[in-house]
Amino acid sequence: MPVIDSLWGIAFKDSKPAKVCQWIDCPDAQIEYEKRKMKMCARCNVVRYCSKSCQRLDWSEHKLYCQIPPIMDIAGWMARHKSLFRWALMEGLRLRSEPSNIFQYVLLVELTRMDRLMKGIAPSPFFVESMRLKKYSDIEELIVDPYKGSQKIIEAGGIGQGIVVFKVSEGRPGGYALFRLQYHDFHEKLAGEESPSRTGWEKIARGVVNGEIPIALLSRRIEGPPNAASST
Ligand SMILES: [Zn+2]
Numbered sequence: 001m002p003v004i005d006s007l008w009g010i011a012f013k014d015s016k017p018a019k020v021c022q023w024i025d026c027p028d029a030q031i032e033y034e035k036r037k038m039k040m041c042a043r044c045n046v047v048r049y050c051s052k053s054c055q056r057l058d059w060s061e062h063k064l065y066c067q068i069p070p071i072m073d074i075a076g077w078m079a080r081h082k083s084l085f086r087w088a089l090m091e092g093l094r095l096r097s098e099p100s101n102i103f104q105y106v107l108l109v110e111l112t113r114m115d116r117l118m119k120g121i122a123p124s125p126f127f128v129e130s131m132r133l134k135k136y137s138d139i140e141e142l143i144v145d146p147y148k149g150s151q152k153i154i155e156a157g158g159i160g161q162g163i164v165v166f167k168v169s170e171g172r173p174g175g176y177a178l179f180r181l182q183y184h185d186f187h188e189k190l191a192g193e194e195s196p197s198r199t200g201w202e203k204i205a206r207g208v209v210n211g212e213i214p215i216a217l218l219s220r221r222i223e224g225p226p227n228a229a230s231s232t
């Protein structure tokens with residue numbers, strides 16, 4: 001399944017699925033698959049089987065998510081959830097009480113491609129595995145100056161520019177990881193309450209993006225304060 005970035009107009013090379021027979025009761029599961037010919041499902045190219053018989057036995061399960069792959073657009077996906085990531089950044093960094101955190105931390109969002117999830121139908125092309133705070137200095141793959149995008153905002157009386165870092169992993173050792181950044185400008189001082197717990201924001205944001213929590217239930221919390229205006 002191709003991953004593209006519609007903003008940059010580029011596509012990323014797809015790699016082949018792991019050499020493991022998808023049938024859960026595969027009789028050859030204990031044998032080294034590496035030495036065998038493993039055929040991919042011709043329709044989705046997401047799973048492999050060691051034999052026709054394994055493929056037949058697995059079909060009642062696999063047909064639930066076997067589909068001709070849509071294009072997974074990372075830029076479109078990031079844009080679609082932008083206001084939610086902005087909220088997570090605000091809550092996670094506790095910008096209302098600790099605005100200087102914006103120069104210390106980024107919000108790291110680790111994603112798994114939906115076609116690498118082995119069962120079920122994901123409502124979104126990317127599945128959020130985790131969201132956590134990382135110090136700027138701990139994101140070695142990126143060289144970002146925390147003050148660069150913030151200068152003008154601070155001069156105008158705002159808090160600064162926060163960054164959400166998205167990491168899409170192949171989901172197996174040696175696979176590549178794709179990084180993308182999303183910038184959020186906080187032009188005004190934030191008023192209002194901190195989130196009820198220091199970790200609650202993570203569960204909420206992850207649940208909404210992954211489709212486990214309907215966004216309607218959260219509208220009050222997410223759209224409440226004036227700071228929810230979208231950044232440019
Ligand atoms: Zn098999």
Ligand SMILES: [Zn+2]
Nearest residue numbers: 041043044066
């Ligand atoms: Zn398939």
